[in-house]
Amino acid sequence: MKKLRVAIIGCGGIANQKHFPALKNNAELCEMVAFCDVVEERAKKAAAEFGVTGAQVTTDYHEVLKNGDVDVVHICTPNVSHSEIAVASFEAKKHVYCEKPMSHSTEEAEKMVEAWKKSGMKFTVGYQNRFREEVQNLHASCSNGELGDVYYGKAHAIRRRGVPTWGVFMDKDAQGGGPLIDIGTHALDITLWCMNNYDVESVSGSVFYKLGGLEQATEGNLFGPWDPKTYEVEDSAMGFVKMKNGATINLEASWALNILESREASTTLCGTKAGAEIHSGMSYSKNELIYNRGKNNQLMEETLSPVGGVAYFGGGGGEEGSIDAKQWFEAIANGTEPLVKPEEALAVTKILDAIYKSAKENKEVRF
Numbered sequence: 355m356k357k358l359r360v361a362i363i364g365c366g367g368i369a370n371q372k373h374f375p376a377l378k379n380n381a382e383l384c385e386m387v388a389f390c391d392v393v394e395e396r397a398k399k400a401a402a403e404f405g406v407t408g409a410q411v412t413t414d415y416h417e418v419l420k421n422g423d424v425d426v427v428h429i430c431t432p433n434v435s436h437s438e439i440a441v442a443s444f445e446a447k448k449h450v451y452c453e454k455p456m457s458h459s460t461e462e463a464e465k466m467v468e469a470w471k472k473s474g475m476k477f478t479v480g481y482q483n484r485f486r487e488e489v490q491n492l493h494a495s496c497s498n499g500e501l502g503d504v505y506y507g508k509a510h511a512i513r514r515r516g517v518p519t520w521g522v523f524m525d526k527d528a529q530g531g532g533p534l535i536d537i538g539t540h541a542l543d544i545t546l547w548c549m550n551n552y553d554v555e556s557v558s559g560s561v562f563y564k565l566g567g568l569e570q571a572t573e574g575n576l577f578g579p580w581d582p583k584t585y586e587v588e589d590s591a592m593g594f595v596k597m598k599n600g601a602t603i604n605l606e607a608s609w610a611l612n613i614l615e616s617r618e619a620s621t622t623l624c625g626t627k628a629g630a631e632i633h634s635g636m637s638y639s640k641n642e643l644i645y646n647r648g649k650n651n652q653l654m655e656e657t658l659s660p661v662g663g664v665a666y667f668g669g670g671g672g673e674e675g676s677i678d679a680k681q682w683f684e685a686i687a688n689g690t691e692p693l694v695k696p697e698e699a700l701a702v703t704k705i706l707d708a709i710y711k712s713a714k715e716n717k718e719v720r721f
């Protein structure tokens with residue numbers, strides 16, 4: 355197979371933590387031919403370390419889109435720029451992997467989906483948590499009916515003190531929001547995907563701006579103290595989502611909350627036959643999936659064995675970013691669908707947007 359030629363737009367945190375290593379781990383499927391960042395040094399450094407000889411380095415993403423050598427664009431810029439860059443990429447006939455969330459607003463996300471549909475190219479969004487072994491296992495159990503009718507879910511995205519202090523995370527204009535849109539998005543994505551239910555009836559939410567502006571709240575932050583004077587986004591948000599079939603999801607998201615448990619990219623599902631909980635986040639030394647049900651007249655808990663096989667489709671485990679990249683490039687090469695579908699990522703954005711709207715207008719948002 356001919357290697358897919360990839361451009362990375364935005365060479366900051368997630369590009370370095372996830373995309374560059376994941377693409378390098380899939381060197382038989384892809385090569386990195388272009389690097390773009392408004393801070394030229396970042397693009398230059400990445401090109402020198404990960405790029406092919408003569409890789410393009412630019413500060414203007416339009417130059418990347420003019421480059422006929424580029425097949426695929428990975429968008430790793432702040433949230434508010436996702437829509438503009440993705441729409442332009444589809445118009446330039448590039449496949450697009452956009453970092454999560456798809457966008458900061460429903461309107462902008464819908465523009466992306468519309469441009470994608472017109473383009474005939476492939477489109478996916480960076481929900482790599484779906485590729486964790488416990489999430490794959492839980493999804494398989496939901497699909498084969500082991501939990502029965504799943505009528506209650508809880509999407510957990512709670513940090514006690516984990517305000518990201520790099521980049522523009524506290525900047526409302528660049529990101530569109532705080533923990534809800536940043537980490538709530540992952541927890542909601544895995545919850546909806548496992549429940550396989552995207553038919554929303556109504557959303558209510560509360561959004562809090564309580565701790566971000568308080569000097570004393572910065573104590574003990576995982577990423578060092580933040581500057582309360584520049585903190586603009588919410589510090590926590592809670593949502594209540596009712597689906598058309600009556601199922602209900604509680605979504606909790608915080609970067610800073612006076613609570614003991616830090617539980618993130620995690621879900622709890624309750625069905626008529628059994629329940630299941632994923633434990634992951636700073637309060638846990640390792641990720642775990644715990645099924646619970648009644649058996650032999652007693653209540654039972656069951657966990658994944660650390661020495662067992664890994665329930666990935668296509669076989670073989672590994673680090674989630676690399677597995678995600680592998681299935682993404684294979685989907686492009688084979689003309690199949692990537693695991694994370696644009697319509698599913700759009701549904702996540704619509705719910706998050708509705709939580710902000712409900713909180714602002716102090717009323718339920720009906721879909």
Ligand SMILES: NC(=O)c1ccc[n+]([C@@H]2O[C@H](COP(=O)([O-])OP(=O)(O)OC[C@H]3O[C@@H](n4cnc5c(N)ncnc54)[C@H](O)[C@@H]3O)[C@@H](O)[C@H]2O)c1
Nearest residue numbers: 364365366367368391392393430431432433453454480521
């Ligand atoms: N999948 C995940 O788990 C995960 C984790 C962290 C961040 N993210 C997402 O990745 C995106 C970026 O986050 P980050 O942590 O890497 O932020 P970052 O600030 O570390 O990096 C963003 C980079 O984009 C550059 N940039 C900004 N505007 C640009 C433009 N118009 N053209 C080219 N370059 C531009 C910045 O100079 C910076 O280097 C966000 O959407 C975020 O939500 C995803």
